[in-house]
Amino acid sequence: MAERIEVLIPEEEVDERIRQLGEEISRDYEGKEVHLISVLKGGAFVTVELAKRITVPVTLDFMYVSSYSGTESTGIVKIVKDLDQAIAGKNVIVVEDILDTGRTLSYLLSLLNDRHPASLRLCTLLDKPERRVTEVKADYTGFTVPDKFIVGYGLDYDQKYRNLPYVGVLSFEE
Numbered sequence: 048m049a050e051r052i053e054v055l056i057p058e059e060e061v062d063e064r065i066r067q068l069g070e071e072i073s074r075d076y077e078g079k080e081v082h083l084i085s086v087l088k089g090g091a092f093v094t095v096e097l098a099k100r101i102t103v104p105v106t107l108d109f110m111y112v113s114s115y116s117g118t119e120s121t122g123i124v125k126i127v128k129d130l131d132q133a134i135a136g137k138n139v140i141v142v143e144d145i146l147d148t149g150r151t152l153s154y155l156l157s158l159l160n161d162r163h164p165a166s167l168r169l170c171t172l173l174d175k176p177e178r179r180v181t182e183v184k185a186d187y188t189g190f191t192v193p194d195k196f197i198v199g200y201g202l203d204y205d206q207k208y209r210n211l212p213y214v215g216v217l218s219f220e221e
């Protein structure tokens with residue numbers, strides 16, 4: 048079956064929205080420092096662009112949790128790579144590509160909360176609220192998207208298409 052990708056959010060719109068989120072975060076954290084935690088691999092694309100748009104001091108760390116295989120969520124969350132630095136006393140913002148069922152992020156946020164950050168917020172480029180099974184709310188959301196299989200800007204299908212500079216919808220044709 049051939050894979051087809053349709054543009055859902057063009058590159059310019061994604062870039063502009065990330066710029067706005069960066070401004071909002073810079074205002075909210077004025078006089079403070081923010082510690083961005085990028086959720087690998089998908090969140091890395093948003094994190095880097097967002098970090099460039101934040102004007103307060105930024106530090107970064109990366110965490111790799113895996114919960115997905117192919118197109119179906121397995122519900123199993125595994126820490127593949129933990130953070131390098133402690134987050135106690137830091138103003139943490141977790142940066143993700145998409146908030147889908149919420150399983151990964153509810154697990155991750157409670158785990159991080161146990162490490163006593165000064166504050167803990169969530170920024171996600173995309174939110175697919177129709178799919179939610181666990182209650183998780185993002186503090187900063189780029190776009191709300193329909194219940195379709197999304198690729199691009201960090202989102203993959205079997206590890207492909209993360210590098211697309213826009214957000215697209217993947218479909219299959221005979």
Ligand code: IMP
Nearest residue numbers: 115146147148149150151196197202203
């Ligand atoms: P959740 O635990 O169901 O919220 O899943 C979150 C993770 O599933 C995201 O970080 C993505 O890696 C992946 N995911 C969820 N929806 C999509 C999608 O539409 N396309 C590609 N990956 C997705």
Ligand code: MG
Nearest residue numbers: 087088089090
């Ligand atoms: Mg992900």
